[in-house]
Amino acid sequence: MPEAKETVLEINLGNLAHNYRYLRSKIDKEVKFLSVVKAHAYGSDSVAIAKKLEELGTDYFAVAYVEEGVRLRENGITKPILVLHPQYTHFEQIIENCLEPNLYSEKTLRSFISIAEKLNQKNYPVHIKLNTGLNRLGFDQPEISKVKELIANTSTLKIASVFSHLAASEDWQERDFTVGQIDLFRKMSWELIQDLDHEPLLHICNTSGLINYPKAAFSMVRTGIGLYGYGNDKTVDPYLKPVVTLKTIISQIRKLDKGATVGYNRAYKIEKPSKIATLPVGHADGINRIYGKEKAGVIVNGKYAPIVGNVCMDIIMIDVTGIDCEEGDEVIIFGGPQHPVKFAEAGGTISYELITGIQRRVTRKIIPE
Structure with missing residues (x-):
């Protein structure tokens, strides 16, 4: 694929x-x-x-x-x-x-x-x-x-x-x-x-x-x-397959030293030298502010990367320290290795709200049977 x-x-x-x-x-x-x-x-x-x-x-x-x-x-x-x-x-x-x-x-x-x-x-x-x-x-x-x-x-x-x-x-x-x-x-x-x-x-x-x-x-x-x-039941979910997967890419990677801050309101403070990646998706796309401040994360080359700082309108930042990645790499927000229910629960909400909230400006790609 x-x-x-x-x-x-x-x-x-x-x-x-x-x-x-x-x-x-x-x-x-x-x-x-x-x-x-x-x-x-x-x-x-x-x-x-x-x-x-x-x-x-x-x-x-x-x-x-x-x-x-x-x-x-x-x-x-x-x-x-x-x-x-x-x-x-x-x-x-x-x-x-x-x-x-x-x-x-x-x-x-x-x-x-x-x-x-x-x-x-x-x-x-x-x-x-x-x-x-x-x-x-x-x-x-x-x-x-x-x-x-x-x-x-x-x-x-x-x-x-x-x-x-x-x-x-x-x-x-x-x-x-x-x-x-x-x-x-x-x-x-x-x-x-x-x-x-x-x-x-x-x-x-x-x-x-x-x-x-x-x-x-x-x-x-x-x-x-x-x-x-989604079966609304952890015993049923394994028999069903989520239909949608939300993917994006890494726009930029920035290395920051201890003491630097990330994003609006300086909401994330760097405690040790870190590698921060910027993604072109935000709350205007349906990834709401509830997922920021390390409540949820994404998958980069098979590794979990927490969302840091406040979610912006068109951008989120993730901590990719220790992850082998580069600008242009694919990022899975939910779907595939990260079940949407898990992502939604991390933000204190439900799968219905998550998947119906993905805005129309996000490109839809049909994968045939």
Whole structure:
């Protein structure tokens, strides 16, 4: 594999395929698989990821916002796309692009019916979100009768799925709460769909739910973070492969004597003669200040080099004392020999925040399967 000549985020489609097949193996063949590709496919490249997942056989996609779904449609994605958090101002755009909205409140339901009637739609696929305890979006149990009434009085909509979201499926200490959510979802969804002339898909399992509560797979599962190589569980992570690797290069190496300082606010003081390397990446690229002051480090020619001083907007400094390296050498920030979870934990955060925070000015490089 060629070395990086700039800061680059490598996206390994072979690892994506591995993760998809592993997760797919955990559910029955008749259970449908929804791939979550919101937030630029968790910080990577939503088009490249979606095209590969469509090739692999995913049944559904999910995005957070309408513009994300439109981008997929404009780039040839044909599988159904659920928009998880649509705003009613975008409902016409949803229909124009054959996207499928999550309707999570009486206002969104009434608004979408109005737009669908205006555009002469019939049996347009929508998804109904039920709140079972996460308390973000969704209808509460007392509202189900109103949902049934509104849907029964229009021919514009057809419920494609009914779903909810687990709050702590990765935490075994919250097992009773999670089981309670699953039971409540079963009751609420049955109350909603029992009088319909068709059987919508039912889904509540996210990645951790799929792994820890396979009997709650119902007729579809949703997986996001698992596809990108993270299982939210140290016993599961070894079976998954991180899809992205962030690499950069050494711009300059400087030898400093004891007493010198490095970076803004003189945040790092040299205690002994040292060799400091400068890298062209910073908090404007997604490597935030939380990783500075030796909390985290990078890999240079197989050796660990701590990040010293404050992270700058476009630059970080690392201590490469004792490491055989030169200007232009490749540096691995995370991925490969340094698991992204380890890097994120060093800064006191989680893999989700790390990988979705890599900014778009960082070049994306697709590594085919």
